[in-house]
Amino acid sequence: xxxxxxxSSLSLRQAVNAIVNRSRxxxxxxxxxxxANAWLVVRSMIDESIEISGVTIPGHALDDRKNLDLWRxxxxxxxxxxxxxxxxxxxxxxxxxxxxxxxxxxxxxxDIVKGxxxxxxxxxxxxxxxxDGYAELDEKAKxxxxxxxxxxxxxxDVFTKFIVPxxxxxxxxxxxxxxxxxxxxxxxxxxxxxQNAPYWNANKRFHDMLPFKEGVDxxxxxxxxxxxxxxxxxxxxxxxxxxxxxxxxxADKMKVPAQVRxxxxxxxxEVKTNPQYLMAxxxxxxxxxxxWDSDLDTHGTxxxxxxxxxxxxxxxxxxxxxxxxxxxxxxxxxxxxxxxxAEYWWIVPGTYVGVDADGAPVEYNGNSxxxxxxxxxxxxxxxxxxxxxxxxxxxxxxxxxxxxxARIAQMLEHVDITTDHxxxxxxxxxxxxDYRSSRVHYRxxxxxxxxENILQLGGRSGSTHLPxxxxxxxxxxxxxxxLAATKADIDKRPVRQSPPPPPPAGAPVRRAKVTExxxxxxxxxxxxxDLEGNEITTGTGSGITVNCSLIGGTDLSDVSPTLEAxxxxxxAQLKNDTGDATWYCVDLFGEGGGGGDTTTWAEVTxxxxxxxxxxxxxxxxxxxxxxxxxxxxxxxxxxNEPGTVQDLRNWMPWFxxxxxxxxxxxxxxxxxxxxALMYVGNSSPRTIACxxxxxxxxxxxxxMV
Numbered sequence: 044x045x046x047x048x049x050x051s052s053l054s055l056r057q058a059v060n061a062i063v064n065r066s067r068x069x070x071x072x073x074x075x076x077x078x079a080n081a082w083l084v085v086r087s088m089i090d091e092s093i094e095i096s097g098v099t100i101p102g103h104a105l106d107d108r109k110n111l112d113l114w115r116x117x118x119x120x121x122x123x124x125x126x127x128x129x130x131x132x133x134x135x136x137x138x139x140x141x142x143x144x145x146x147x148x149x150x151x152x153x154d155i156v157k158g159x160x161x162x163x164x165x166x167x168x169x170x171x172x173x174x175d176g177y178a179e180l181d182e183k184a185k186x187x188x189x190x191x192x193x194x195x196x197x198x199x200d201v202f203t204k205f206i207v208p209x210x211x212x213x214x215x216x217x218x219x220x221x222x223x224x225x226x227x228x229x230x231x232x233x234x235x236x237x238q239n240a241p242y243w244n245a246n247k248r249f250h251d252m253l254p255f256k257e258g259v260d261x262x263x264x265x266x267x268x269x270x271x272x273x274x275x276x277x278x279x280x281x282x283x284x285x286x287x288x289x290x291x292x293x294a295d296k297m298k299v300p301a302q303v304r305x306x307x308x309x310x311x312x313e314v315k316t317n318p319q320y321l322m323a324x325x326x327x328x329x330x331x332x333x334x335w336d337s338d339l340d341t342h343g344t345x346x347x348x349x350x351x352x353x354x355x356x357x358x359x360x361x362x363x364x365x366x367x368x369x370x371x372x373x374x375x376x377x378x379x380x381x382x383x384x385a386e387y388w389w390i391v392p393g394t395y396v397g398v399d400a401d402g403a404p405v406e407y408n409g410n411s412x413x414x415x416x417x418x419x420x421x422x423x424x425x426x427x428x429x430x431x432x433x434x435x436x437x438x439x440x441x442x443x444x445x446x447x448x449a450r451i452a453q454m455l456e457h458v459d460i461t462t463d464h465x466x467x468x469x470x471x472x473x474x475x476x477d478y479r480s481s482r483v484h485y486r487x488x489x490x491x492x493x494x495e496n497i498l499q500l501g502g503r504s505g506s507t508h509l510p511x512x513x514x515x516x517x518x519x520x521x522x523x524x525x526l527a528a529t530k531a532d533i534d535k536r537p538v539r540q541s542p543p544p545p546p547p548a549g550a551p552v553r554r555a556k557v558t559e560x561x562x563x564x565x566x567x568x569x570x571x572x573d574l575e576g577n578e579i580t581t582g583t584g585s586g587i588t589v590n591c592s593l594i595g596g597t598d599l600s601d602v603s604p605t606l607e608a609x610x611x612x613x614x615a616q617l618k619n620d621t622g623d624a625t626w627y628c629v630d631l632f633g634e635g636g637g638g639g640d641t642t643t644w645a646e647v648t649x650x651x652x653x654x655x656x657x658x659x660x661x662x663x664x665x666x667x668x669x670x671x672x673x674x675x676x677x678x679x680x681x682x683n684e685p686g687t688v689q690d691l692r693n694w695m696p697w698f699x700x701x702x703x704x705x706x707x708x709x710x711x712x713x714x715x716x717x718x719a720l721m722y723v724g725n726s727s728p729r730t731i732a733c734x735x736x737x738x739x740x741x742x743x744x745x746x747m748v
Contacts, residue, residue, distance in 0.1 A: 048061060048062070059071060059083065063085050065088060066492065067100070067492070068087055068088050068089050068093075068100040068492055069085055069086070069087060069088060070085075070086050070087075070088050070452045070470055070472070071083055071084060071085050071086065071452065072084055072086070072450070072451045072452040084452070086103060086104065086107060086452045086454075086470070087100065087101050087102055087103045087104070088103065088454075088469075088470045088489070089102055089103065089492075090102055090103060090454065090456070090468035093426055093429070093430060093492075094422075094426060100492075103454040103470070104582055104583060105582070105583055106581070106582045106583070107452075107453055107454065108453070108454045108455075108456040109448075109449045109453050109454065109455050109456065110455075110456055110457040110458075111440075111448055111449065111455060111457070111458045120440065120441065120442050120443070120444075121440070121441040122438065122439070122440050122441075122458065123438070123439040123440075124436050124437070124438055124458070125436065125437045125438075125439070131376070131431065132367060132376045132377065132378040132431055133366060133367055133375035133376050133377065134364060134365070134366050134367065134375050134376070134377040134378070135364065135365060135367065135377070135378045135380070135424060135427050135428060135431065136226070136362055136363070136364040136377060136378070136379045136380070137362060137363050137364075137379075137380045137382060137420045137421075137423045137424045137427065138360050138361070138362040138379055138380065138381055138382065138420075139360065139361035139362060139382050139383070139384075139385030139386060139387065139416060139419075139420055140356075140360070140361060140383055140384065140385060140386050141356040141357055141358070141359065141360055141361070142224055142356070142357045142359045142360070142361050142387045142388075142389065143250070143254075143354055143355065143356050143357070143386065143387070143388045143389070144220050144221065144354065144355055144356075144357055144388075144389045144390075144391060145253060145254050145255075145352070145353070145354040145355075145388065145389070145390050145391065145394060145413070146215040146218075146220050146352070146353070146390070146391035146393075146394050147215060147216075147350050147351065147352045147391070147393065147394045147395045148207065148215065148350065148351045148352075148353065149215075149216070149350045150205070150346060150347050150348065150349045150350070151347070151348060152215075152216065153208065154207065154211065154215060155205045155206065155207055155311065155312070155349070155351060156205070156206060156207075156208050157202075157204070157205060157206075157346075158200055158204035158205055158206040158309070158311055159200040159201045159202075159203075159204055163197070163198065163200070163201060164201050164202075166198070167193055167198045167201045167202075167319075167320075167330075168327065168329065168330035168331065169330070169331055170188070170189035170190075170192040170193050170330070170331045170333075171185070171188045171189050171191075171192040171331070172189075172331050174188075174192075182332055185331065185332050186332045186333050186334045186336065187334060189331045189332060189333050190318055190333050190334050190335075193318065193319070193320070193333070194318075198319070201319055202316075202319040202320055202321075202322040202323045202346060203313055203314060203315045203316075203319050203322070204306070204311065204312075204313055205311055205312050205313075205314060205346065205349070205351070206306070206309055206310060206311030207244075207247075207310045207311055209244050211244060212239075213239055213242045213357075214239070215391050215393065215394075216391075216392075216393045218236075218391050218392045218393060219236060219237070219238070219239040219391075220239075220391050221239050221240050221242050221357045221358075221359070222234045222235055222236045222237075222238065222239065222240065222389060223235040223238040223239065223240040223359070224240065224359050224361065224362075224387070226362045226363050226364045227363075227364060227365070228363065228364075228365045228421070228424075232363045232417050232420075232421070234387075234389060234411075234412065236411065240357065240358070240359050241358065242357065242358055243358055244310070247310040247355060247356075248305065248306070248307070248308075248309075248310060248355070249281060249305035249306075249310065249311075249312065249353040249354065249355055250281075250305070250353070250354045250355065250356070251280065251281070251304075251305055252278040252279070252280065252281075252354065253278060253279045253280065253281060253282075253352065253353070253354055254278070254354060254388045254390070254413045254414065255278070255279045255396060256268075256270075256276035256277065256278060256279065257270070257276045257277050257278075257279055258270040258276050259276065261396045261407050261408065261409060262396060262397075262405045262406065262407070262408050263408060264408045264409045264410070265409065266409060272655055280303070281303065281305055281312065281351065281352060281353040281354070282294065282295070282303060282351070282352055283295075283301070283303050283312065283314050283349055283350065283351045283352075284349065284350045284351075284352075284395060284398055284404060285297060285301070285314075285322075285344040285345075285346070285348070285349050286344055286345060286348040286349075287342075287343075287344045288341070288402075289402065290398075290401060290402020290403070291398040291402045291403065291404055292398065292402060293397075293398065294314055294344075294349075297316075297342070297344065298341065298342045299316055299317070299321055299342050300316075301314050301315055301316045301321075301322070302314070302315045303315075303351075305353065310355070312351055312353070314346070314349070314351075318333060318334075318335055320333060320335070320339075320343075321335060321339065321342060321343040321344065322343070322344060322345075322346045323343070323345070323346065324339045324340065324343035324344055324345045325345045325347075326345065326347075327339065350395055350404070352394060352395050352396070354388075361385060361386065361387040361416070361420070362420065363417065363420040363421055363424050364424075365424060365428065367428060367431070378427065378431070380423060380424075380427060382419065382420060382423060385416040385419050385420055386414050386416055387412075387414065387415055387416065387417070388412075388413040388414040388415075389411055389412060389413065390407050390409070390410075390411045390412075390413050391411070392407075392411060393406055393407075394406065394407045395407075430492060436468070436469065437469060437486075437487055437488060437489065438455055438458055438469060438485070438486070438487040439484075439485070439486050439487075440458075440483075440484070440485040440486075441482060441483075441484050442482065442483045442484075442485070443480075443481060443482050444481070444483070445476070445478075445481050445483060447483075448483070448485060449471050449474075449485060450471065450474070451471055451472070451473075451474060452470060452471065452472075453470065453471050454468065454469070454470050454471075455468075455469060455470075455471065455487055456468060469487035469488060469489050470487060470488065470489075471485055471486070471487050472486060472487060472488040473485070473486040473488075474486075553571055553572065553613070553614055553615070553616075554571070554572045554611065554612075554613055554614075555569040555570060555571050555572065555587070555589065555611070555612050555613070555614045556569055556570050556572070556578055556609065556610070556611055556612075557569050557606050557607065557608055557609065557610040557611075557612060558570055558586070558608060559608055560606065560607050560608050561606035561607075565590060565591040566588050566589060566590050566591070567588075567589050567591075567606055567628070568586055568587070568588060568589070569586075569587055569589050569612065569614070570584065570585045570586065570587070571584040571585070571587060571614075587614075587626050588626065589612070589614050589626045589627065589628050590625055590626065590627050590628070591627075591628060612628050613628070614626045614627060614628055615627055641707070641708040641710075642705060642706065642707050642708075643664060643665070643705070643706050643708075643715075644664075644665045644703055644704070644705050644706070645662035645663060645664045645665055645671075645676075645678075645703075645704050645705075645706050645715075646662060646663050646665055646671045646701060646702070646703060646704070647660065647661070647662055647698045647700055647701065647702045647703075647704055648661045648662055648663050648671070648675050648700060649661025649662075649675070649700070656690040656692065657690060657691040657692055658679055658687070658690060658691065659677045659678060659679040659691075660677070660678045660679070660691065660698055660704075660717060661675050661676075661677055661678075662675065662676060662678055662704060662706070663675050663676070664676070664706075665703070676715070678706065678715055678716070678717050680714060680715075680716045680717065681716060681717045704717065
């Protein structure tokens with residue numbers, strides 16, 4: 044769901060300011076060249092990259108930072124450095140949605156009661172009893188007249204509307220249904236099941252969903268998903284269980300099904316049958332006759348034995364909070380950051396999740412904490428603490444020399460006005476020039492990040508703005524480009540003979556272009572590609588040093604393919620033994636097996652769909668002429684994986700039918716192995732973008748930045 048930004052009443056400058064807003068850590072300026080061409084350039088206003096709940100705001104470009112040496116201009120320059128305390132907070136709270144609780148309300152315990160007056164119920168039972176001529180009618184005519192009388196709107200709630208009493212104390216079956224949430228970091232944020240939090244019963248409603256998914260058995264721990272592979276299960280709706288024929292049955296599956304829905308204006312439910320008195324099997328014997336009287340025992344139920352499983356929001360907000368170092372005890376200033384879609388769901392013990400074949404209720408058997416986004420809130424809190432804990436210096440410079448010292452949107456990293464260096468790390472936001480007095484006035488300012496706005500930009504919240512549509516479109520276009528390049532290139536991608544250092548799960552892979560032919564040595568120089576598929580030729584991302592991915596830093600003259608200027612490679616940034624981030628090429632492989640190893644070539648013959656665990660690869664060995672030979676053999680081992688491979692999806696690259704694969708039979712072993720692959724972990728996001736059944740090609744989208 045996207046909300047639109049209304050720019051109709053704004054000038055062009057106002058519109059750009061609205062989109063490229065300081066609250067998001069951004070600023071902009073207009074760049075022109077001698078040919079009167081102009082560009083709108085967007086810059087970051089922060090000195091270091093900061094990550095907020097998965098949203099990364101990059102730091103200001105390194106090649107656009109300025110060090111001002113004003114030590115030699117002291118007689119013409121006046122500099123003022125101000126410590127900015129306007130955005131100092133004593134406490135930061137990151138707040139999610141209200142805590143949700145799921146439980147079972149039981150009419151036997153008076154958790155739910157009738158939602159209609161006794162006088163109306165009595166009138167419903169009497170029906171047409173007091174109308175003229177009623178006494179002279181036979182039983183069938185009376186029943187028809189009564190049922191018609193009872194269908195009037197004034198009786199709509201009778202035996203249909205069931206509510207939670209205002210005196211409900213937020214306990215269900217002896218368990219607290221509003222356990223207290225402890226938001227502080229010390230000890231860690233947690234729930235206290237033994238202590239109920241304060242509550243207010245007014246204006247509460249049941250949700251129109253349960254935390255449970257269709258087709259999942261929650262009577263076991265862990266739950267068992269019985270849905271077909273690849274399907275997306277929906278959340279279940281609230282349900283009622285009624286007693287019928289000596290056992291429990293879902294209300295909507297009774298012999299005369301009932302419609303179950305939560306009330307829109309009151310804490311309760313409507314359980315509606317036709318006729319309504321089918322819900323009053325044991326309470327209707329004294330009523331005037333109806334057409335269904337003889338069927339009450341077999342088709343009816345007694346609502347006073349009914350249970351309803353539902354979910355409700357409490358008055359507690361799911362949040363984490365912490366006090367900053369140096370906070371004041373009196374009148375502390377608190378910053379509250381809203382993360383509306385961060386949730387905490389609690390299942391009350393004894394909650395019914397269904398009925399078994401014998402009509403007995405089935406209880407939830409898992410952890411009461413069903414959903415817990417605490418870590419997301421902590422991540423935002425840590426980022427906010429780091430941001431608001433920084434030293435903030437603003438700079439004001441009055442220079443009597445018209446020679447430019449800096450430009451708009453440029454970051455002043457150092458300002459030397461004495462023998463010491465001051466590092467404001469703030470961006471030039473104002474330049475005023477007085478040509479009469481030959482004086483220039485520079486002013487810098489800090490960004491004040493709007494964490495809620497940034498979280499919306501990252502798609503964490505329910506609404507975003509127009510710029511995000513463009514960002515999304517660019518990302519989709521970039522994925523399309525990468526997919527096309529992968530499909531065209533996948534048959535050419537050789538299998539690696541030796542692995543690079545194993546990256547962490549989800550290590551980002553980026554496309555790069557070799558800028559110089561690779562000679563001897565274990566490193567090459569390359570330019571990265573940006574998200575729009577453009578080669579980065581200046582600044583960060585250009586001229587990066589890429590290490591050979593083979594263990595031990597093998598000489599590039601000993602690996603394939605040969606890297607010429609203009610070659611396209613894929614690289615991953617990993618941490619080396621000293622903890623430094625280093626770029627590695629993930630496209631290289633060695634020129635043969637180790638000492639005593641036997642090598643051969645084979646052709647992949649089994650199409651793997653990679654949507655379920657893949658533990659083996661079907662191949663046919665190639666003869667000296669390159670022809671595949673029967674029979675097909677199964678390879679289930681990788682040279683750098685002890686034992687049998689559990690899932691080939693955790694290794695790169697993936698295989699397609701017709702691809703040539705070099706196999707290795709290690710010395711002293713009888714089984715063929717797939718040569719060493721690159722491990723990417725079992726939790727990294729990966730997507731099958733398409734499977735072309737015509738030529739058996741698989742298009743794969745790996746995690747990209």
